[in-house]
Amino acid sequence: QKEVEQNSGPLSVPEGAIASLNCTYSDRVSQSFFWYRQYSGKSPELIMSIYSNGDKEDGRFTAQLNKASQYVSLLIRDSQPSDSATYLCAVYAGNNRKLIWGLGTSLAVNP
Amino acid sequence: NAGVMQNPRHLVRRRGQEARLRCSPMKGHSHVYWYRQLPEEGLKFMVYLQKENIIDESGMPKERFSAEFPKEGPSILRIQQVVRGDSAAYFCASSPGQGTNTIYFGEGSWLTVV
Numbered sequence: 001q002k003e004v005e006q007n008s009g010p011l012s013v014p015e016g017a018i019a020s021l022n023c024t025y026s027d028r029v030s031q032s033f034f035w036y037r038q039y040s041g042k043s044p045e046l047i048m049s050i051y052s053n054g055d056k057e058d059g060r061f062t063a064q065l066n067k068a069s070q071y072v073s074l075l076i077r078d079s080q081p082s083d084s085a086t087y088l089c090a091v092y093a094g095n096n097r098k099l100i101w102g103l104g105t106s107l108a109v110n111p
Numbered sequence: 112n113a114g115v116m117q118n119p120r121h122l123v124r125r126r127g128q129e130a131r132l133r134c135s136p137m138k139g140h141s142h143v144y145w146y147r148q149l150p151e152e153g154l155k156f157m158v159y160l161q162k163e164n165i166i167d168e169s170g171m172p173k174e175r176f177s178a179e180f181p182k183e184g185p186s187i188l189r190i191q192q193v194v195r196g197d198s199a200a201y202f203c204a205s206s207p208g209q210g211t212n213t214i215y216f217g218e219g220s221w222l223t224v225v
Binding site for chain 2: 042101103
């Protein structure tokens, strides 16, 4: 089992819809969770971090964490074509002192 | 610009030459990470450094690759005797270290081996 898993996609949603991106992780002692966005040919850009169970909202983005079920999700409300990118989930367990990355989910928002 | 600075942005090397990629972390950050990303693939961790120390190099190929983060100056990723398979994007990221593990990426260095 991979340590951090994401559906590779592509996930296709119409403009204005809610895009839901999911990530599961295997290490129960994971402490910190991050979502990054990467446009083609660019570097990853931090969108959200979340550390506690529940929801965390920032503008159109909401991160949801459920440690009991070992998943973290990212919701993008009112999706725009400019949101079309690959979304990377990263998890920090502490004991290995580095982030563990998923392979990313490709999102396409269609006008 | 207070962000993570990488240079060169694009580098072309012939097979057998050396490539040196430089990374200056964000102001106040003492931890540097190097990642490699092959076309259409995910991020691969290479090495994690603090000033003058390699903390984790588990993702670094055993031969031809080395990294340093001296007391003064940028972190350097060095690839000796490059081969075509080394063609990739190399991303540097930094973090403050103590108390946070959020990392911020530079714009990347694209290495092409011809």
